[in-house]
Amino acid sequence: MIVTVSRKAHFNAAHRLFRADWSDKKNAEVFGKCSNPNYHGHNYELTVSVTGKIDQETGFVMDLKVLKDIIKDEIEDYLDHKNLNIEVEEFKALNPTAENIAVVIYDKIKPKLKPTLDLTVTLYETPRNFVTYSGA
Numbered sequence: 001m002i003v004t005v006s007r008k009a010h011f012n013a014a015h016r017l018f019r020a021d022w023s024d025k026k027n028a029e030v031f032g033k034c035s036n037p038n039y040h041g042h043n044y045e046l047t048v049s050v051t052g053k054i055d056q057e058t059g060f061v062m063d064l065k066v067l068k069d070i071i072k073d074e075i076e077d078y079l080d081h082k083n084l085n086i087e088v089e090e091f092k093a094l095n096p097t098a099e100n101i102a103v104v105i106y107d108k109i110k111p112k113l114k115p116t117l118d119l120t121v122t123l124y125e126t127p128r129n130f131v132t133y134s135g136a
């Protein structure tokens, strides 16, 4: 039996959407208020979903306590209350859009899971804007 287990998490972060090789005018045209040079913040809501077979001995796809600890160590401690552009290595040369943040989160969590498990990351940037990534 293939089942999906999920864990929700939360972090706050500041960012600015822009390209350094574009003028302020073009950045403002493309990214609007999200390109404010003084940055702005979001309350990100994250759902991490892991899909796999139920272990017949434990009844778990994976222990949700273990998943909680992975999310805390890899994501919350790494991103919470950070300026993504300035303080997070991956975004020094990568626009911190919701899409790119979801991919970075996926790439940090996936190696911590058993290879037989599939991972899906859903990231809400606002209550109504969200992205989903399940690997390439």
Ligand SMILES: Nc1nc2c(c(=O)[nH]1)N=C([C@H](O)[C@H](O)COP(=O)(O)OP(=O)(O)OP(=O)(O)O)CN2
Pocket (backbone or CB within 6 Å): 017, 034, 096, 097, 098, 099, 125, 126, 127, 128, 129
């Ligand atoms: N494809 C994407 N489009 C946009 C992204 C993104 O990451 N990927 N990001 C932004 C802004 O950073 C931000 O998310 C949008 O904020 P805002 O315009 O305030 O959102 P809303 O006004 O729509 O807020 P709601 O609460 O959802 O109404 C823009 N585009």
Ligand SMILES: [Zn+2]
Pocket (backbone or CB within 6 Å): 015, 034, 040, 041, 042
């Ligand atoms: Zn934003």
